[in-house]
Amino acid sequence: MSNYIIWNDKNSQDLKGLIISELPHISRPAMRVQITEVEGKSGDFIDDIGYSSYDKSLKIGLYGDYDIDEISSFFSGSGKVIFSNEPDKYYSAKINEQIDFERLLKFRTATVKFHTQPFKYLVGEQAVETEITGETTQILITNQGLEKSKPVITLTGSGKVEVSVNGYAQFEVNIDDGYITVDSLLEECYKDNLNTLKNRSMGGEFPTLNTGENTITWTGNLTKIKIHPMSRWL
Numbered sequence: 001m002s003n004y005i006i007w008n009d010k011n012s013q014d015l016k017g018l019i020i021s022e023l024p025h026i027s028r029p030a031m032r033v034q035i036t037e038v039e040g041k042s043g044d045f046i047d048d049i050g051y052s053s054y055d056k057s058l059k060i061g062l063y064g065d066y067d068i069d070e071i072s073s074f075f076s077g078s079g080k081v082i083f084s085n086e087p088d089k090y091y092s093a094k095i096n097e098q099i100d101f102e103r104l105l106k107f108r109t110a111t112v113k114f115h116t117q118p119f120k121y122l123v124g125e126q127a128v129e130t131e132i133t134g135e136t137t138q139i140l141i142t143n144q145g146l147e148k149s150k151p152v153i154t155l156t157g158s159g160k161v162e163v164s165v166n167g168y169a170q171f172e173v174n175i176d177d178g179y180i181t182v183d184s185l186l187e188e189c190y191k192d193n194l195n196t197l198k199n200r201s202m203g204g205e206f207p208t209l210n211t212g213e214n215t216i217t218w219t220g221n222l223t224k225i226k227i228h229p230m231s232r233w234l
Helices: 068-074 101-107
Strands: 005-007 018-022 031-036 045-051 054-062 078-083 089-094 109-122 128-131 138-143 152-165 168-175 179-183 188-191 202-204 212-228
Touching: 045 109, 054 101, 068 101, 101 109, 128 138, 168 179
Parallel strands: none
Antiparallel strands: 005 078, 018 054, 031 045, 054 109, 078 089, 089 109, 128 212, 138 212, 152 168, 152 179, 152 212, 168 202, 179 188
């Protein structure tokens, strides 16, 4: 099968005359560290402070009839990218560097760099939505990835609701108008897709999910819970 990418839901194979001649290698992002030297002590202290964003480069080419304006428009902006050598994962990325389209026209080849965030996510992963009855006291959520994930949790109910993950209290919210979303990935609490921020209605920590199965429990008047696990890998 020919190489391809899907960039913001558009497949490169749908662009006339475009070839993806070389895909990025599958690699692991570098860990950012803080090195502290202490007077009078040998060596130093190294603290991990998070993974770095990095560039993924692919090579493109032209053949036959092509529309250079369409190709130029395709390779722009920011969003989600899927590479055909990892068809079940997507990255959040941005094309920062200008592409040398003059070289592309002259030599029929060029390089495109995607500046990607360190984690990759499962394509097509669905949120788990559960209606709460009087007998429901917990639900099980699976993080299919190999790294701790940062879920997006929407709670429907009223008043004070406390949520625990794997037996540890994580956060509490005050639901005053139907529902509220706790987004660990963005570290925001909101309603209506960020149109109404609700951070003052939340206390505690944004939850994470361990690899594998996680138990979610709660107290309070909850009628529905929706959790997108956001399973992820490095």
